[in-house]
Amino acid sequence: MNGHVENSFDETNDTSDIDEHSNYVEYTDEVVLDPFCNPEQPVLVNFNDVSAASFKIKGGIEKTPCNFSQMSKQYGMNIYFKKDFLQYTGSFKERGARYTLLQLNEEQAKKGVVAASAGNHALALTYHGHLLNIPVTVVMPIVAPMMKVEACRQYGANVVVFGRDFGETKQYAMLLSKKKGLHYINGYDHPHIVAGQGTMGLEIIDQVPQVDACIVPVGGGGLIAGVAVALKTLKPSIKIIGVESERSTGFQAAMAAGKPVYSHVGQTLADGLAVPVVGVNSLATAKKLIDKVVTVKESSIALAILRLIEQEKAVVEGAGAAGLAAIIQGCLPELKGKNVVVCLCGGNIDTTALGRVIERGLAAEGRLIRFGVTVSDRPGGIAELTKKIADMGVSIKDILHERAWLQTDVFSVMVRCVVETRDLDHAKELERVMRSNYDHVEFWLDQ
Numbered sequence: 001m002n003g004h005v006e007n008s009f010d011e012t013n014d015t016s017d018i019d020e021h022s023n024y025v026e027y028t029d030e031v032v033l034d035p036f037c038n039p040e041q042p043v044l045v046n047f048n049d050v051s052a053a054s055f056k057i058k059g060g061i062e063k064t065p066c067n068f069s070q071m072s073k074q075y076g077m078n079i080y081f082k083k084d085f086l087q088y089t090g091s092f093k094e095r096g097a098r099y100t101l102l103q104l105n106e107e108q109a110k111k112g113v114v115a116a117s118a119g120n121h122a123l124a125l126t127y128h129g130h131l132l133n134i135p136v137t138v139v140m141p142i143v144a145p146m147m148k149v150e151a152c153r154q155y156g157a158n159v160v161v162f163g164r165d166f167g168e169t170k171q172y173a174m175l176l177s178k179k180k181g182l183h184y185i186n187g188y189d190h191p192h193i194v195a196g197q198g199t200m201g202l203e204i205i206d207q208v209p210q211v212d213a214c215i216v217p218v219g220g221g222g223l224i225a226g227v228a229v230a231l232k233t234l235k236p237s238i239k240i241i242g243v244e245s246e247r248s249t250g251f252q253a254a255m256a257a258g259k260p261v262y263s264h265v266g267q268t269l270a271d272g273l274a275v276p277v278v279g280v281n282s283l284a285t286a287k288k289l290i291d292k293v294v295t296v297k298e299s300s301i302a303l304a305i306l307r308l309i310e311q312e313k314a315v316v317e318g319a320g321a322a323g324l325a326a327i328i329q330g331c332l333p334e335l336k337g338k339n340v341v342v343c344l345c346g347g348n349i350d351t352t353a354l355g356r357v358i359e360r361g362l363a364a365e366g367r368l369i370r371f372g373v374t375v376s377d378r379p380g381g382i383a384e385l386t387k388k389i390a391d392m393g394v395s396i397k398d399i400l401h402e403r404a405w406l407q408t409d410v411f412s413v414m415v416r417c418v419v420e421t422r423d424l425d426h427a428k429e430l431e432r433v434m435r436s437n438y439d440h441v442e443f444w445l446d447q
């Protein structure tokens with residue numbers, strides 16, 4: 001057997017028919033502690049750890065570009081994008097994954113490792129496990145995108161799809177770790193993971209020595225902890241700014257409480273940041289090094305993804321675009337005129353999700369809008385409306401007319417349109433023209 005076991009559980013997580021000789025165990029509530037993430041004894045990751053990681057993973061990880069962006073002028077600051085979405089599996093997670101695998105002793109490497117992840121950590125670990133010939137088992141929640149589940153299988157990993165939420169997925173991975181003697185690798189809190197993620201900080205200071213501030217998306221806190229250690233050690237004046245989605249603010253809750261606390265996470269475009277309890281080691285390492293954590297709206301994340309596609313020709317996932325979202329939303333006025341590195345840390349976005357995000361982004365910018373106008377139902381009424389729209393250079397995406405529910409006279413028709421405009425000013429101009437030509441106009445502008 002090549003260590004490739006496939007199975008998927010149904011939504012009830014029924015494990016009763018599991019073969020005792022397979023790579024599965026019975027699901028129970030037994031508390032299994034992760035010895036590397038002990039809330040009583042958090043580990044502080046230091047600069048030596050990050051340097052060691054950098055030395056060890058060289059050769060197996062891309063040194064990704066950190067380019068000056070043409071968006072700089074638009075936002076009044078020198079923006080440099082650290083493009084870690086260009087790693088082989090599409091995210092920075094490879095840094096920590098490779099380092100942690102390289103730090104295993106012979107016996108651990110032979111037996112293999114286990115992790116719980118819906119995406120980037122699983123991809124990174126399975127890919128580097130494959131390269132290093134270390135068996136990897138990943139437990140992925142039933143909501144994990146099929147594309148990512150399949151990619152992990154392609155790398156020859158044991159993929160177990162289990163758990164209606166991340167809590168169940170992690171519990172099952174912990175049980176597997178205990179019962180099968182596999183080394184459990186927490187994707188944002190294992191000290192070697194944090195050290196590995198910190199290598200991004202070393203590259204940043206090498207590529208942009210004049211950096212004044214670095215903006216880092218925050219999920220469980222591993223990336224910001226590692227990057228903060230690297231950057232603040234080499235340049236204490238640098239500002240480290242964390243970004244969370246408005247739907248997952250666990251790091252700010254933990255900073256306020258002084259320890260990781262449960263914080264509800266909602267559906268977010270930045271699924272990589274949706275962590276209900278942040279890491280104990282990450283928090284302990286990062287809390288004194290972070291200058292500020294800001295919260296971004298979902299619409300700003302959508303807009304950031306859109307701008308990155310249009311202006312940078314970069315496909316970046318929600319979590320990876322959160323840093324730019326903070327700039328777009330105006331959360332960081334103090335950075336005007338400064339040299340700012342924004343970590344674009346992942347690019348794994350589903351194609352279908354991307355389509356919806358682009359539409360949300362266009363709507364948030366006032367470039368995709370909907371409105372309704374009541375026009376005459378006599379011949380030529382709708383033609384006159386469409387001509388007015390066309391004369392303004394506005395493009396109709398969808399049009400529909402409604403007669404039955406109108407309160408006005410029976411010779412009127414309500415026409416609903418979805419249209420594309422150049423920008424918000426163009427959309428406002430369209431609204432003005434419609435209102436000056438028609439008595440009944442309904443306009444929905446998101447702004």
Ligand SMILES: Cc1ncc(COP(=O)(O)O)c(C=O)c1O
Pocket residue numbers: 091120121187188217218219220221222223224272273275317319320345346347
């Ligand atoms: C693309 C991306 N950005 C940022 C993060 C946040 O990293 P961390 O959980 O180490 O805070 C993740 C986590 O999965 C991610 O996938």
